[in-house]
Amino acid sequence: MTIEINVCPGTLQPGYHTYSPRCLKDVFNGSQVDHTLPFSIADNEKELLSVKLHRRKLTVTEEGGQYLLKPIAQHIINADQYPANAHLTMQIAAQVFNIPTVKSALIFSPEGSPAFISKRFDVGKGGTKFLSENFATLANLSKENGGVHYKYGLSYFDISLLIDKYFPAAIPAKEQFFRIVVFNYLFSNGDANLENF
Secondary structure: OOOOOOEOOOOOOEOOOOOOHHHHHHHHOOOOOOOEOOOOOOOOOOOOEEEEEEOOEEEEOOOOOOEEEEOOOOOOOOHHHHHHHHHHHHHHHHHHOOOOOOOEEEEEOOOOOEEEEEEOOOEOOOOOEOOOOOHHHHOOOOHHHHOOOHHHOOOHHHHHHHHHHHOOOHHHHHHHHHHHHHHHHHOOOOOOOHHHO
């Protein structure tokens, strides 16, 4: 099935029938990737797939993933709108509010179902993995010591104290953090947990 579109599924710029050159550069390192996946995700049980790009084709992988692919989540109300909502929110954050975000796009299964694909920020072009920290690790919280809901165990004030402790340029970091908190409030982001900061 060919998915007909008239807007870049990455930048959301009108006048494109696939990814725009800017999207291909930002999300796919300049490779000519089609906006339709070469594999089906219809029967997929997982909520998150690791994907790599090889010779302009995306494939699911257990190791060396360069992208995270989120198909339609079955446990969410209006699940069919989740990928588009997630991507639109990311584009508003990046393009309107100038909040640094991961590079992302919509991509479609051969059956026409949309999925949200994001480029991993902790993996380089050659597959080199970069060390990265999130606020759960800075707070030394995990499932083992904080329980199943450990990612939701600190307040925004607690996070600001961690910024003071670990960031040499704490004031601009807290200003950026505050912008993200306000954005999350305005857009009702219920996934603003410690691992996403």
